[in-house]
Amino acid sequence: MSARTIRRRIASGVMTGVVAVLSFTAVLALILILVDLIAKGASSIDWAFFTKSPVAPGETGGGVANAIVGTGIVVGMAALIGLPIGIGVGLFLAEYGSGRVGFLVRFIADVLNGTPSIVIGIFAWTWMVKPVGRFSALAGSLALAILMIPMISRTTEEMVRLVPHSLREAALALGYPRWRTSLRVVARTALGGIVTGCLVGVARVAGETAPLLFTALGNLNFTTKVTQPMQTLSLQIYVYATGPFEEWHRVAWAAALVLMGFVLILAMVARWVTRQRYGRVR
Amino acid sequence: MTTLPIEPVPAPPPSIETPSAEPRWSSLRGVNASDRIYKGVLTALAMTLPLLIIALFAQLFFSALPAIKRFGFSFLWTSTWDPVAEIYGAAPMIFGTLASSLIALLIAVPLALGVAIFLTEFAPRWVRQPVAFLVEMLAAIPSVVYGLWGVFVLIPFLRSYIVPPLKALLGWTPFFQGVFYGNSLLAGGIILAIMIVPYIAAVSREVLLAVPSSQREAALGMGATRWEAVWTAVLPYGRAGLIGAIILGLGRALGETMAVTMVIGNRHDISLSALQPAYTMAAAIANEFSEATTATYQSALAEVGFILFVITILVNAFARVLIWRVARGAAVGSKAL
Numbered sequence: 001m002s003a004r005t006i007r008r009r010i011a012s013g014v015m016t017g018v019v020a021v022l023s024f025t026a027v028l029a030l031i032l033i034l035v036d037l038i039a040k041g042a043s044s045i046d047w048a049f050f051t052k053s054p055v056a057p058g059e060t061g062g063g064v065a066n067a068i069v070g071t072g073i074v075v076g077m078a079a080l081i082g083l084p085i086g087i088g089v090g091l092f093l094a095e096y097g098s099g100r101v102g103f104l105v106r107f108i109a110d111v112l113n114g115t116p117s118i119v120i121g122i123f124a125w126t127w128m129v130k131p132v133g134r135f136s137a138l139a140g141s142l143a144l145a146i147l148m149i150p151m152i153s154r155t156t157e158e159m160v161r162l163v164p165h166s167l168r169e170a171a172l173a174l175g176y177p178r179w180r181t182s183l184r185v186v187a188r189t190a191l192g193g194i195v196t197g198c199l200v201g202v203a204r205v206a207g208e209t210a211p212l213l214f215t216a217l218g219n220l221n222f223t224t225k226v227t228q229p230m231q232t233l234s235l236q237i238y239v240y241a242t243g244p245f246e247e248w249h250r251v252a253w254a255a256a257l258v259l260m261g262f263v264l265i266l267a268m269v270a271r272w273v274t275r276q277r278y279g280r281v282r
Numbered sequence: 283m284t285t286l287p288i289e290p291v292p293a294p295p296p297s298i299e300t301p302s303a304e305p306r307w308s309s310l311r312g313v314n315a316s317d318r319i320y321k322g323v324l325t326a327l328a329m330t331l332p333l334l335i336i337a338l339f340a341q342l343f344f345s346a347l348p349a350i351k352r353f354g355f356s357f358l359w360t361s362t363w364d365p366v367a368e369i370y371g372a373a374p375m376i377f378g379t380l381a382s383s384l385i386a387l388l389i390a391v392p393l394a395l396g397v398a399i400f401l402t403e404f405a406p407r408w409v410r411q412p413v414a415f416l417v418e419m420l421a422a423i424p425s426v427v428y429g430l431w432g433v434f435v436l437i438p439f440l441r442s443y444i445v446p447p448l449k450a451l452l453g454w455t456p457f458f459q460g461v462f463y464g465n466s467l468l469a470g471g472i473i474l475a476i477m478i479v480p481y482i483a484a485v486s487r488e489v490l491l492a493v494p495s496s497q498r499e500a501a502l503g504m505g506a507t508r509w510e511a512v513w514t515a516v517l518p519y520g521r522a523g524l525i526g527a528i529i530l531g532l533g534r535a536l537g538e539t540m541a542v543t544m545v546i547g548n549r550h551d552i553s554l555s556a557l558q559p560a561y562t563m564a565a566a567i568a569n570e571f572s573e574a575t576t577a578t579y580q581s582a583l584a585e586v587g588f589i590l591f592v593i594t595i596l597v598n599a600f601a602r603v604l605i606w607r608v609a610r611g612a613a614v615g616s617k618a619l
Contacts, residue, residue, distance in 0.1 A: 012507035022396025088327030114598035116537025179320030207424025210539035214572040241430045
């Protein structure tokens with residue numbers, strides 16, 4: 001073996017090591033963040049944390065019940081608006097999306113996916129807050145729904161496309177009309193995947209803060225009125241983390257752990273469902 | 283006189299056909315109608331996206347119009363931001379946005395490309411799934427949680443372990459001048475880097491997976507080592523897509539809000555030093571929009587939003603075009619997005 005060959009082999013080995021170390025570093029970042037979340041947040045989580053509303057600064061105790069319920073309401077309403085539209089757009093892209101219109105819609109969905117959420121917040125503020133002169137949970141939901149639509153439509157499209165063509169052909173050959181084929185056969189077959197995409201979408205917007213800053217605004221009290229400002233976990237973490245009190249920081253870590261747990265569990269369930277159904281995706 | 287008919291009257295068509303043809307036609311037409319309704323409904327839903335992007339653009343533009351009229355292009359390069367005197371210039375935020383994104387790219391690109399190359403070319407099969415999963419999980423962490431971690435873990439860590447050697451080594455350059463208080467351009471850039479790694483990595487990985495294996499095999503068959511095959515065959519083939527992935531990450535970094543707001547210091551000032559506080563466009567909107575009381579103030583912030591929107595739309599569109607050139611039409615990276 002010539003010296004040159006040996007040098008090339010060594011270079012190849014070294015570069016393999018380099019990319020492995022880089023990958024390890026990226027994974028390490030995730031592990032560090034998770035470990036810190038658990039180390040600093042877990043001790044503050046008890047029953048009262050889930051059932052009580054915050055107390056005045058300086059006092060100890062209290063919880064984030066208002067924020068947990070608020071997150072549920074704001075995200076739930078967003079899902080009610082965003083999911084049907086997103087799934088519809090996804091079906092359109094999968095069924096009729098081969099032409100120029102489909103190309104355009106797909107492109108816009110991808111571009112909107114990268115639009116800063118704070119800009120969507122300004123949009124929702126102008127439509128829902130400015131006219132009535134009051135911050136509201138509804139405005140927050142609108143902003144989150146707008147964020148959801150392009151996300152859901154792309155995952156739905158992908159999942160529907162995974163359905164084998166033979167299924168569709170079989171249904172059509174049996175005299176099923178196209179719309180029933182699409183809904184009863186194709187969409188039903190892809191249902192697991194579509195639900196997965198929805199879960200991931202919901203998990204993503206549940207962690208959003210920026211578009212809620214001047215729509216849902218936040219609220220230190222417990223409320224279920226959707227025309228009033230409402231607290232969410234993400235808003236609470238922001239306010240408490242940037243606030244001056246030790247006690248607030250402690251609650252912020254605990255709230256972050258709860259939010260993170262919620263998001264991670266949804267993401268993992270989604271992944272598990274996909275793998276059960278479609279096997280390993282590459 | 284009677285004439286016999288020369289030709290017999292044609293027999294009426296067999297009676298079986300007429301009744302059966304009628305319903306068949308109508309049922310076919312019925313199918314067409316319901317199919318047309320189905321397509322119409324889906325198309326109408328799909329039209330929400332083009333309408334939405336037009337509405338976003340128009341609404342931001344009209345909200346920004348008073349500020350655009352009042353300050354003109356000087357808004358882009360003046361640095362005064364004075365709500366009391368109602369004079370606004372966005373230069374520090376534009377600078378801060380670009381600078382923090384640049385720092386983020388410098389750190390994130392090698393990491394993310396390393397992940398993508400490792401996972402597609404070198405990693406043993408049993409490593410691929412778990413590592414890809416963990417890196418994707420980074421994208422699932424909410425921005426505000428990154429911010430929290432940045433404030434209470436990253437900044438103290440930088441203060442104790444990173445900044446002192448950095449200052450000792452590079453303190454003479456203009457980029458590391460001044461006292462490090464914590465909230466700074468550097469902290470913002472590093473947080474952004476961690477946040478965009480999963481996006482760049484996921485898209486790059488899909489791009490590399492789309493490179494035909496004949497490319498690798500040809501290089502290996504010519505006697506190339508595995509790294510040489512990657513460097514001379516795989517990476518050049520996917521170049522457009524990889525650049526697209528990086529630009530997509532840039533788009534994310536430009537518009538990222540919460541985490542940056544929490545660690546960058548939020549100061550309307552242009553400083554070349556990465557150790558000094560700075561501001562970004564998204565952070566300014568997040569901090570000041572709900573407190574903006576005058577119409578001009580709101581309009582100035584809306585103009586910041588408008589600029590940010592236009593920049594990210596252009597950056598994203600450019601990135602998508604590049605990625606589609608490699609992996610046509612596929613929802614590349616949608617798992618991470």
